[in-house]
Amino acid sequence: MLILNIHNKEQEMVLSNISCINRFLMQNCDVTFWQKLLDFVYPRICVGCGKEGVFLCDECFTGLEIAEQMCPMCGRGSAFGWTHKQCLREDGMEGLICLYSYEDQTVKKAVDELKFGFNREMVNLLLKDFVFESGMMFDAIVPVPLYFYRENWRGFNQAELIAREVGKRMSVEIGNYLNRKRNTKQQSTLEARQDREVNMRGSFRAIDAKKIRRGRFLLVDDVFTSGASMREAARELKRAGADTVWGLALAH
Numbered sequence: 423m424l425i426l427n428i429h430n431k432e433q434e435m436v437l438s439n440i441s442c443i444n445r446f447l448m449q450n451c452d453v454t455f456w457q458k459l460l461d462f463v464y465p466r467i468c469v470g471c472g473k474e475g476v477f478l479c480d481e482c483f484t485g486l487e488i489a490e491q492m493c494p495m496c497g498r499g500s501a502f503g504w505t506h507k508q509c510l511r512e513d514g515m516e517g518l519i520c521l522y523s524y525e526d527q528t529v530k531k532a533v534d535e536l537k538f539g540f541n542r543e544m545v546n547l548l549l550k551d552f553v554f555e556s557g558m559m560f561d562a563i564v565p566v567p568l569y570f571y572r573e574n575w576r577g578f579n580q581a582e583l584i585a586r587e588v589g590k591r592m593s594v595e596i597g598n599y600l601n602r603k604r605n606t607k608q609q610s611t612l613e614a615r616q617d618r619e620v621n622m623r624g625s626f627r628a629i630d631a632k633k634i635r636r637g638r639f640l641l642v643d644d645v646f647t648s649g650a651s652m653r654e655a656a657r658e659l660k661r662a663g664a665d666t667v668w669g670l671a672l673a674h
């Protein structure tokens with residue numbers, strides 16, 4: 423495919439040449455066309471070192487900083503991400519697995535790549551060595567819904583993309599059991615942890631109570647920062663009768 427082998431300056435020329443694109447469209451009007459066009463305007467370049475051909479090369483993948491596991495309720499360190507005994511609450515989370523450290527610049531770039539949904543391969547690359555070690559079994563994997571301050575231009579939810587891939591690997595089905603209920607205030611403007619928590623209250627609504635009752639769930643999100651949204655999602659699942667709720671985040 424000639425068009426895929428052209429480099430940057432020519433790319434711009436070709437892109438601006440509508441008749442050429444049209445001709446290409448006429449000749450290649452199939453399902454792979456959009457992927458090819460995407461490869462063309464969005465070339466594979468390693469987010470870590472800039473090497474061409476892959477979004478994250480093996481060396482940069484090996485160098486990614488692994489996250490220290492922590493208690494999802496208090497944010498302090500905890501072996502294997504189990505919630506501390508003293509932090510366990512009926513409406514809280516039982517544990518959290520974080521894969522990478524968001525402070526690592528390559529991790530940050532890789533995770534941020536997912537936000538607009540163009541780079542679906544990145545999820546696979548980041549989950550390459552993923553094994554869930556808690557010994558917990560799950561009835562469904564639930565993506566944390568998008569909430570107001572994170573909604574991007576096309577309403578794309580990267581958590582769902584990650585959830586689908588994790589589900590495939592664990593052979594657990596995806597349960598979209600949570601809806602976003604109301605717009606929350608810009609979370610980043612709320613400094614105190616408690617304010618964030620209060621601001622998230624009532625953000626999600628459980629939509630399939632029958633399936634939630636007595637279920638064991640794994641909530642999935644891209645980044646666990648303050649954790650307010652994931653704890654709120656867990657609270658809503660528990661309110662609807664969930665038995666246990668763990669979390670999984672690509673990074674914190």
Ligand SMILES: [Zn+2]
Nearest residue numbers: 468471479482
């Ligand atoms: Zn690299």
Ligand SMILES: [Zn+2]
Nearest residue numbers: 493496506509
């Ligand atoms: Zn704790």
